[in-house]
Amino acid sequence: MATLTLDTPELAGRYEDLSDKQYEHGKLLVRSLEIAPGSRVLDIGCGTGRLTEYVAGLVGDSGYVVGIDPLPLRIDIARRRSTSHLVFRVGQCEHLDDFPDHSFDVAYLNSVFHWLAEKLPALTAVHRVLKPGGRLGITSASKERPHQFETIVQAVLRQRPYQRAEQSATTPYKVTSEELAALLERAGFRVRSMEIRTFTDHFDSPRTVIEFSAASSFGNFLSDLPPDLRASAILEIQAELERHRRSQGIVLTRNLIFAVAERI
Numbered sequence: 001m002a003t004l005t006l007d008t009p010e011l012a013g014r015y016e017d018l019s020d021k022q023y024e025h026g027k028l029l030v031r032s033l034e035i036a037p038g039s040r041v042l043d044i045g046c047g048t049g050r051l052t053e054y055v056a057g058l059v060g061d062s063g064y065v066v067g068i069d070p071l072p073l074r075i076d077i078a079r080r081r082s083t084s085h086l087v088f089r090v091g092q093c094e095h096l097d098d099f100p101d102h103s104f105d106v107a108y109l110n111s112v113f114h115w116l117a118e119k120l121p122a123l124t125a126v127h128r129v130l131k132p133g134g135r136l137g138i139t140s141a142s143k144e145r146p147h148q149f150e151t152i153v154q155a156v157l158r159q160r161p162y163q164r165a166e167q168s169a170t171t172p173y174k175v176t177s178e179e180l181a182a183l184l185e186r187a188g189f190r191v192r193s194m195e196i197r198t199f200t201d202h203f204d205s206p207r208t209v210i211e212f213s214a215a216s217s218f219g220n221f222l223s224d225l226p227p228d229l230r231a232s233a234i235l236e237i238q239a240e241l242e243r244h245r246r247s248q249g250i251v252l253t254r255n256l257i258f259a260v261a262e263r264i
Helices: 009-018 020-032 050-059 072-081 119-129 148-157 177-186 206-216 227-242
Strands: 040-044 064-069 086-090 104-110 130-141 189-203 249-263
Touching: 009 072, 009 206, 020 050, 020 104, 020 130, 020 189, 020 249, 040 050, 040 119, 050 064, 050 072, 050 086, 064 072, 072 086, 104 119, 119 130, 119 177, 130 177, 148 227, 148 249, 177 189, 177 249, 189 206, 206 227, 206 249, 227 249
Parallel strands: 040 064, 040 104, 064 086, 104 130
Antiparallel strands: 130 249, 189 249
């Protein structure tokens, strides 16, 4: 089970340095949300605020963007980006009580939904703070088409002596596209688009893959293993990653659900 208690200043800083992939696919999501100058936007699970800052540039001085994240260390970094129309707060998707009804034109969760254990309450909370006709965007790891890195990790963890390890060592609360559509409809949204997109990533070394996984999971990656087993599992995972080395580096594919829905 994922926890919010394992983040460190080092992990938060590494995420700021290594989050290009999530930033770039986040921009694709934002493009599909048709954010106009003057819009009010909520970035849920904003991390260190890179994508939030990008969106603030789209809405301009006449708009307003709020980024929330449950990890204080990441909000500390994000607040360096604050302006008069860009603010950051520590907060969680399930608890949006600080925001009045119909506060935002657009909300999005970029690489966040697969970390939410209680999904319907979160979507219901977002529904409340969006204006009628407001748009919600989600990118999430796909249960039906897992990342290539996840299949590598799971293959290692199925072996001795890791057989009792938690089997969701990467993104623990994934959904299928069908499940996500059903959740959105139950929460009062109309699905406008839903697709799975495949991305090919290049890493300079297996170590960088592990560092990104630790940083993007705020310390949860393999955290259920005792330190000695965790160290040996990482070595085995790195050896498997080397099998994916090409002239461009370590080459891995990942699959993300892209969903856009409208508040009814």
